[in-house]
Amino acid sequence: MKTLAIHIKPFGVHAILIEWPNEVNEDILNTILQFEAFLKSNCLEGSDWEYVPAYNSLLLINKKLNIDFKSFSDKVNSWYHEMGTKVLKQRYLWKLPVSYEMEFGIDLEEISKSLKMEISDIISLHTKHIYTVYGIGFLPGFMYLGGLPKVLEVARKATPRLKVIKGAVGIAGKQTGVYPQESPGGWNIIGNCSVPIFDATKEEPCFVGVGDQIQFYSVSRAAYDLHKIEAEVGIYKLEKIEIDA
Amino acid sequence: MLKVLKSGFYTSVQDLGRFHLRNKGVPVSGVMDELSVFKANTLLENEITDGVLEITMTGPTLLFEEETYMVMSGAEMTATLNNQPIKNYKVYQIDVGDILSYGKLEEGFRSYLAVKGGFEPKRIYDSVSFYKPISFANRLMDGDIVPFHYNKIFKPKISEIKVDSFLGETVLEVYRAPEFDMLTDSQLTVLFSKDFTVAKENNRMAYQLNEKLDSHTVSMLTSATLPGTVQLTPAGKLIILMKDGQTTGGYPRILQLSDRAISILAQKREGATISFKLL
Numbered sequence: 001m002k003t004l005a006i007h008i009k010p011f012g013v014h015a016i017l018i019e020w021p022n023e024v025n026e027d028i029l030n031t032i033l034q035f036e037a038f039l040k041s042n043c044l045e046g047s048d049w050e051y052v053p054a055y056n057s058l059l060l061i062n063k064k065l066n067i068d069f070k071s072f073s074d075k076v077n078s079w080y081h082e083m084g085t086k087v088l089k090q091r092y093l094w095k096l097p098v099s100y101e102m103e104f105g106i107d108l109e110e111i112s113k114s115l116k117m118e119i120s121d122i123i124s125l126h127t128k129h130i131y132t133v134y135g136i137g138f139l140p141g142f143m144y145l146g147g148l149p150k151v152l153e154v155a156r157k158a159t160p161r162l163k164v165i166k167g168a169v170g171i172a173g174k175q176t177g178v179y180p181q182e183s184p185g186g187w188n189i190i191g192n193c194s195v196p197i198f199d200a201t202k203e204e205p206c207f208v209g210v211g212d213q214i215q216f217y218s219v220s221r222a223a224y225d226l227h228k229i230e231a232e233v234g235i236y237k238l239e240k241i242e243i244d245a
Numbered sequence: 246m247l248k249v250l251k252s253g254f255y256t257s258v259q260d261l262g263r264f265h266l267r268n269k270g271v272p273v274s275g276v277m278d279e280l281s282v283f284k285a286n287t288l289l290e291n292e293i294t295d296g297v298l299e300i301t302m303t304g305p306t307l308l309f310e311e312e313t314y315m316v317m318s319g320a321e322m323t324a325t326l327n328n329q330p331i332k333n334y335k336v337y338q339i340d341v342g343d344i345l346s347y348g349k350l351e352e353g354f355r356s357y358l359a360v361k362g363g364f365e366p367k368r369i370y371d372s373v374s375f376y377k378p379i380s381f382a383n384r385l386m387d388g389d390i391v392p393f394h395y396n397k398i399f400k401p402k403i404s405e406i407k408v409d410s411f412l413g414e415t416v417l418e419v420y421r422a423p424e425f426d427m428l429t430d431s432q433l434t435v436l437f438s439k440d441f442t443v444a445k446e447n448n449r450m451a452y453q454l455n456e457k458l459d460s461h462t463v464s465m466l467t468s469a470t471l472p473g474t475v476q477l478t479p480a481g482k483l484i485i486l487m488k489d490g491q492t493t494g495g496y497p498r499i500l501q502l503s504d505r506a507i508s509i510l511a512q513k514r515e516g517a518t519i520s521f522k523l524l
Contacts, residue, residue: 009423012501015471017423022466052267052469054493059469061267135467137493140271140378144467144493180270181378198269200369200379206269 004031006080008073015061016072018080022056024146026132032058033091033211038083043075053210054135054144093130093213095239096178096193098169099224100126104192111154111171111188123218125149126190131176131214141180141198141206145214148176160186167192169216194219194227195236202234213243246310247364249389253305253347257384258364258391259488260296263372267492273472274374275488277449277511278355279504280411281319285359288316288336288403295363296373298391300356302514304347305385307358313339313395314361320353320512321412335405353412353512362394376489415440416522417506422474424465424497432458432477436499436521441483443517449489452510454519457481463497470494473502475521485510 004027009017018035020028036051036058044060052059060076100123102108112119131145138144148171156172161184164170168179170187179185180198193216198206208214219227230236249256262275276282276299286295298305304322317324317333324331324347331337331345339360347356366373369380377383385391428436435458444453460481469492470476476484476496485502486494487510500521502510513519 010421011423011498012420012471012473012503015501017469019423019468024466050265050267052492054468055466057466057468059471061471063264135493136268136270137467137469138270138491140266140269142270198378205266205271205370205379210268 003081004028006077008076010069011059013066014063015059016067016069016076018058018060018076020056024055024134028056029053029132029134029211032056033089035080035083037089039079043079054137089209089211091209091211091213091243093215093241093243094208095241096214096216097195097219097223097227098127098191098193098216099221100191100218101221101224104168105190107157107188108190111190114154115151117151122152122190125152126171126176127216127218129215133208133210133212133214136206136208136210139180139183140200141208143177143197143208143214145175145177148174152176154188156186157188160184164189165192167194167196169193191216191218192224194224195231195238199231207238247360247391247393248308248310249305249385249387249391250308250344251306252385252387252389253300254303255301255384256305257299257375258296258366259299259374260363260372261294262488263370263374263376263379266370267469270492271370271379272376272450272489272492274372274376274379274449276357277488278319278357278508280508281355282357282359284334284406284408285316285318285357286363288334288406289314289359289361289401290399291359291361291363295359296365298358298364298385300347300358302350302354304350304356306344306346309339309343309345310341311393311395312341312397313393314399314401315339315345316359318357318359318408320356321351322356323348323351334408336401336403352410354514355511360393360395361399362396364391364393366391411505411509412512414509415517415519417509417519418503418524419475419500419506419521420503420524422498422501423468424463424477425499427461427463427497428499429459432461435459437523440518440520443513443515443519445515447513447515449487451487451490452485452513454483454485456483458483461497465495465497467493467495468498470498471501473504473507474498475500475502487511
């Protein structure tokens with residue numbers, strides 16, 4: 001495999017940014033995650049390093065260090081070229097239950113009109129596709145998901161809502177995702193995910209990592225309510241499938 | 246324990262922050278003005294990571310239900326301990342039943358209260374910093390109780406320090422951030438020769454500035470941000486992310502504030518003048 005070019009950029013004295021070609025692309029994301037794993041296990045010592053991957057970039061942060069850009073970027077470059085393709089991070093496909101009932105899918109009717117598509121077809125398209133997590137940010141546990149079918153692309157709402165409820169599943173432009181907390185938001189809401197994407201009572205608050213995949217499946221109102229209660233008492237179990245990277 | 250009789254405008258417990266969850270979208274949080282907090286914790290011979298109260302604009306009224314020692318730092322706010330005026334950067338011995346009340350904000354914006362051993366509300370992901378939804382609330386309310394652990398054998402070695410105040414400083418030292426190179430000559434000239442003022446939209450998440458640069462059409466994929474990152478919106482607005490700021494963003498990142506500049510900015514309120522100096 002041809003090595004993708006990287007571009008290293010300064011970002012203050014405690015961080016350094018590594019950039020790959022400016023594209024939304026699984027190969028690029030895989031390379032980023034491989035390099036992150038390689039840096040963690042082979043290059044950067046100590047527990048003070050933090051790594052924030054997203055789309056085509058990886059930020060390395062160490063608040064306790066003053067990084068000399070020139071010498072550190074030279075090192076990063078040579079590490080990148082030393083990296084084999086063996087270092088792989090275990091990744092998962094998560095199946096997330098969603099109720100697409102009208103009570104939750106408050107914009108389904110409007111989208112159905114603007115896309116000239118039956119609501120049942122919107123739901124089946126949304127649940128058929130597998131989405132890749134290209135980043136987590138904006139809010140704790142907010143996943144930037146890529147892979148929305150082109151026919152489901154619809155503009156974000158002209159006026160954002162002041163309050164979108166926790167778990168709301170939305171679509172906007174090329175993106176789809178789940179609001180992990182109640183927040184303002186401009187996406188078109190089509191359903192509600194009954195299991196929390198972010199749970200601060202857990203030792204690991206967010207089961208999803210960048211590079212994982214998400215597939216939604218439609219559940220009945222009764223199953224939704226049951227999941228909700230299971231989540232409240234902390235016994236919900238998600239279906240996850242290992243992916244070969 | 247400390248009892249909050251009146252909470253003031255925005256009072257929260259903060260330490261140096263919560264790390265290693267930025268890749269899950271969790272902001273670092275922590276004190277906005279680290280410089281002032283280092284000094285207060287040092288005077289009490291605390292760990293630098295010990296929790297303090299961050300008191301914004303209007304101070305609280307607080308009742309000590311345990312003995313300890315305390316130090317105030319940061320913004321200059323008039324304050325009294327049992328109705329006697331007290332001052333910043335001086336160690337005070339506290340008895341059970343002592344009442345600390347804050348009055349007028351004189352200079353700066355955020356004042357800090359440190360106690361021996363540090364405030365220790367529930368520690369979540371190795372930090373006591375308030376940030377909802379990680380913690381139960383964003384700020385303290387009337388009647389809240391904040392625990393602290395006072396070790397009775399402590400005797401302060403230094404009772405007071407004179408501090409060269411940076412509260413009046415207006416120059417923010419900055420480094421280049423990843424999209425610095427997109428800046429045009431005209432944007433660079435404005436950025437480094439003009440003064441800017443803090444907008445009404447300023448809080449622990451971000452400080453917006455009133456004056457704009459030329460608009461732009463540079464688009465980028467969402468990428469990581471830091472506390473102190475200066476973003477440039479397509480309309481030319483400057484947004485400086487602070488401690489509760491989002492961990493990723495889609496606006497070009499043009500500058501990165503030095504640690505000291507973050508502390509200086511944290512002490513500014515709406516209308517304050519600042520300028521940028523490239524290091």
